[in-house]
Amino acid sequence: KAGVTQTPRYLIKTRGQQVTLSCSPISGHRSVSWYQQTPGQGLQFLFEYFSETQRNKGNFPGRFSGRQFSNSRSEMNVSTLELGDSALYLCASSKETGVYEQYFGPGTRLTVT
Amino acid sequence: AQTVTQSQPEMSVQEAETVTLSCTYDTSESNYYLFWYKQPPSRQMILVIRQEAYKQQNATENRFSVNFQKAAKSFSLKISDSQLGDTAMYFCAFLPLNDMRFGAGTRLTVKP
Numbered sequence: 001k002a003g004v005t006q007t008p009r010y011l012i013k014t015r016g017q018q019v020t021l022s023c024s025p026i027s028g029h030r031s032v033s034w035y036q037q038t039p040g041q042g043l044q045f046l047f048e049y050f051s052e053t054q055r056n057k058g059n060f061p062g063r064f065s066g067r068q069f070s071n072s073r074s075e076m077n078v079s080t081l082e083l084g085d086s087a088l089y090l091c092a093s094s095k096e097t098g099v100y101e102q103y104f105g106p107g108t109r110l111t112v113t
Numbered sequence: 114a115q116t117v118t119q120s121q122p123e124m125s126v127q128e129a130e131t132v133t134l135s136c137t138y139d140t141s142e143s144n145y146y147l148f149w150y151k152q153p154p155s156r157q158m159i160l161v162i163r164q165e166a167y168k169q170q171n172a173t174e175n176r177f178s179v180n181f182q183k184a185a186k187s188f189s190l191k192i193s194d195s196q197l198g199d200t201a202m203y204f205c206a207f208l209p210l211n212d213m214r215f216g217a218g219t220r221l222t223v224k225p
Contacts, residue, residue, distance in 0.1 A: 043215035101160065102213060
């Protein structure tokens with residue numbers, strides 16, 4: 001079974017631009033969660049999508065948004081990029097929402113200059 | 114607040130020896146999962162071991178085992194017969210509902 005895939009793997013953007021990251025979950029998994037990983041803040045939960053609906057959201061500004069499609073693939077968007085948005089963005093999928101094991105993708109490394 | 118604390122930022126161990134990484138968490142939930150994830154340098158996050166809170170028996174996966182003390186809210190990871198490939202960041206994670214909470218991580222170096 002293929003694992004969680006994320007595209008692109010690396011991105012360089014400039015301040016003020018917007019960016020869209022993509023995540024394809026493991027086949028049969030319906031929940032997709034997004035995390036931001038930085039050296040200073042560690043791993044922080046962004047949001048979770050299940051059945052095309054946002055189920056839960058972390059403490060991030062509205063510039064961070066996401067969506068999920070009917071095939072469970074998910075995208076996250078960051079608008080008006082700031083230098084502090086430079087991070088590794090990880091996507092994780094699980095069979096269902098709630099207390100289920102999550103499997104992580106390789107991440108997208110975003111650099112904002 | 115539901116938090117996860119890993120008090121050891123860095124640890125090292127000699128190859129073939131045993132090392133224990135500590136983790137404590139704070140929650141009022143009764144049903145949750147606990148995980149240890151491994152993130153090798155520049156590589157993907159990998160699940161090492163998981164523990165369901167309702168299970169009293171400690172989870173074991175080959176050389177990896179946990180000491181789960183629910184009352185003390187403690188969840189330590191023991192790595193036996195350490196191998197060079199165990200060198201990585203180890204994250205303790207707590208999943209009460211939908212959003213997984215991670216500790217700050219412990220950087221483990223296995224020395225030959």
